[in-house]
Structure formats: C-alpha cells, structure tokens
Amino acid sequence: MSDSLVIIPTYNEKENIERMLNTVFALTHPFHVLIVDDGSPDGTAQLVKNLQEIYTDRLHLLERAGKLGLGTAYIAGFKWGLEHGYPYIFEMDADFSHNPQDLPRLYEACAIAGADLSVGSRYTRGGKVSNWSWDRIVLSYGASLYVRLMTFMPVKDPTAGFICYRRKVLESIDLDKIRFVGYAFQIEMKYASHLLGFKIAEVPITFVDRVAGVSKMSANIIQEAIVGVFQMCWRSFFNSYRRGNPM
Ligand SMILES: Nc1nc2c(ncn2[C@@H]2O[C@H](COP(=O)(O)OP(=O)(O)O[C@H]3O[C@H](CO)[C@@H](O)[C@H](O)[C@@H]3O)[C@@H](O)[C@H]2O)c(=O)[nH]1
Numbered sequence: 001m002s003d004s005l006v007i008i009p010t011y012n013e014k015e016n017i018e019r020m021l022n023t024v025f026a027l028t029h030p031f032h033v034l035i036v037d038d039g040s041p042d043g044t045a046q047l048v049k050n051l052q053e054i055y056t057d058r059l060h061l062l063e064r065a066g067k068l069g070l071g072t073a074y075i076a077g078f079k080w081g082l083e084h085g086y087p088y089i090f091e092m093d094a095d096f097s098h099n100p101q102d103l104p105r106l107y108e109a110c111a112i113a114g115a116d117l118s119v120g121s122r123y124t125r126g127g128k129v130s131n132w133s134w135d136r137i138v139l140s141y142g143a144s145l146y147v148r149l150m151t152f153m154p155v156k157d158p159t160a161g162f163i164c165y166r167r168k169v170l171e172s173i174d175l176d177k178i179r180f181v182g183y184a185f186q187i188e189m190k191y192a193s194h195l196l197g198f199k200i201a202e203v204p205i206t207f208v209d210r211v212a213g214v215s216k217m218s219a220n221i222i223q224e225a226i227v228g229v230f231q232m233c234w235r236s237f238f239n240s241y242r243r244g245n246p247m
Pocket of ligand 1: 008009010011012013036037038067068069070073092093094095097140159160161162183184186210
C-alpha cells in the first residue's frame with residue numbers, strides 16, 4: 001500500500017502516457033496512479049492495460065464511455081481514491097506540462113510542512129510558464145486575476161491543475177455539488193477548500209506546454225469559467241460546499 005495516489009485524466013494521450021508512467025514509477029516515493037480515461041479513440045486505455053501487466057499493484061484504470069470532461073473525470077477519481085483509503089490524492093496532467101519530478105515537493109508541502117492542499121503554481125514567486133503562446137499566457141493570467149478579484153481567494157494560480165489534497169479535504173467537500181466540468185473545475189475545488197477553511201500552499205513550478213498530443217481547451221470551457229465563476233460566488237453566499245449541507 002502507498003499513501004499517495006496520483007490521478008491522471010486522459011483523452012487521447014497515447015503519445016505521452018507510457019513515458020509519464022515510467023517516470024512516475026521511477027520516483028523514490030512509491031506513488032500509485034489512477035488513469036481516468038474517457039474512451040480515448042487513440043487507444044490510450046489499451047496501452048494502460050498492457051502496462052498494468054508490468055506495474056501490477058501500482059497502476060489502476062477507470063474507463064468511462066465517452067468524453068465527459070476533466071472535472072467529472074477527477075470527481076470519479078477522487079471517489080475511487082477515497083474508497084481505496086489513500087491519505088494523499090494528487091491531480092496531474094498526462095502531457096508533461098506538469099513535471100512529475102515535482103510530485104515529491106507537492107507531497108512534502110502537505111505531509112511535512114502541514115498544508116491541507118498544495119498547488120503547483122505558475123504565478124507564485126519562483127514559478128513560471130515555458131514555451132506558451134502569448135495569447136495563452138494572457139488568457140491564463142487574465143483568468144487568474146479575474147478569479148482572485150471575484151473570490152478573494154489568497155491563491156495566485158487558481159486555475160492550476162497540479163495539486164496534492166489531504167484526504168480530509170476531499171472528504172469534507174460534497175463532491176456532488178461541484179458543478180463545473182471543464183477547467184473551471186480547478187477554480188471551484190480551490191474555492192470550496194478555501195471556504196471550508198483549509199490551508200492552501202503554493203509550490204512554485206515551471207509549467208511547460210505539451211510537445212505531444214493536443215490541448216482540449218475550447219470556447220465552451222472559457223465561457224463556463226467566465227459566467228460560472230460569477231454564479232459560483234453568488235451561490236456560495238447562501239449555501240455551503242460542506243458535505244451534508246443543502247445547496
Ligand atoms: N478523462 C478526460 N481527460 C481529459 C478531458 N479533457 C482533458 N483531459 C486530460 O486532462 C489533462 C489536461 O488537458 P489539456 O487539454 O492538456 O489541458 P491544458 O489546456 O494544458 O490545461 C491545463 O492547464 C489549465 C490551466 O491553465 C488547467 O486548468 C487544466 O486543468 C490543465 O492542467 C490531459 O491529461 C488531458 O488528456 C476529458 O474530457 N476527459
């Protein structure tokens with residue numbers, strides 16, 4: 001048994017997933033991995049099944065029928081991780097935009113330094129973005145500013161998707177109340193954690209744009225974030241994300 005589960009959502013990541021898994025499993029800390037694949041037409045899930053023959057106890061696979069969005073993939077993964085008893089549960093992209101070598105630093109920020117969740121942050125001191133197009137930088141930085149102004153969250157990179165959660169955070173949040181399915185899901189999870197009083201630490205990382213495969217960013221995802229953040233703040237005025245509270 002390991003104390004750490006890394007959830008990696010995948011949609012058409014055949015070009016990245018084998019190298020990613022080999023890298024994670026070569027780390028000194030004995031991370032386990034759960035792949036949540038949404039029926040990738042490129043055969044990502046079959047490749048993961050082949051790798052399960054090598055990484056028998058450490059590599060798990062959840063298959064879903066179709067592309068249901070990043071947010072619901074993580075929610076399914078969180079529920080699986082909680083059911084299987086992991087004390088620390090991580091989010092990470094499959095495409096090396098998050099460097100798996102940074103996983104131990106996120107772990108230490110929680111397990112040693114005492115944060116409830118640690119966020120791999122591009123916009124905290126020491127963090128940066130490498131080889132992104134200027135329009136993607138403007139969009140991402142603008143989104144972060146917008147969210148910080150709307151929510152008053154003390155998090156410089158609220159859209160970040162490289163995270164370590166202590167299980168108590170995921171147990172406290174009513175995961176069925178998380179409404180965003182796209183990347184705004186990242187904002188909503190941090191917002192819920194913040195409202196419930198959990199201690200959020202930002203760990204500086206360098207985010208590198210993917211070299212293989214394509215981003216799944218779309219106009220719908222951006223629209224969900226702009227309109228949705230406003231609705232999210234409004235709703236939270238009246239109700240709580242805490243498990244057991246009506247919303
Ligand atoms: N299962 C599943 N996986 C998905 C889906 N959409 C994307 N993914 C997976 O989610 C990861 C991130 O997808 P990308 O499309 O590469 O994301 P990105 O544009 O680089 O966005 C990253 O940065 C954003 C902030 O700038 C983050 O908000 C986002 O979570 C992600 O880390 C990849 O492993 C990808 O295969 C989906 O519908 N279903």
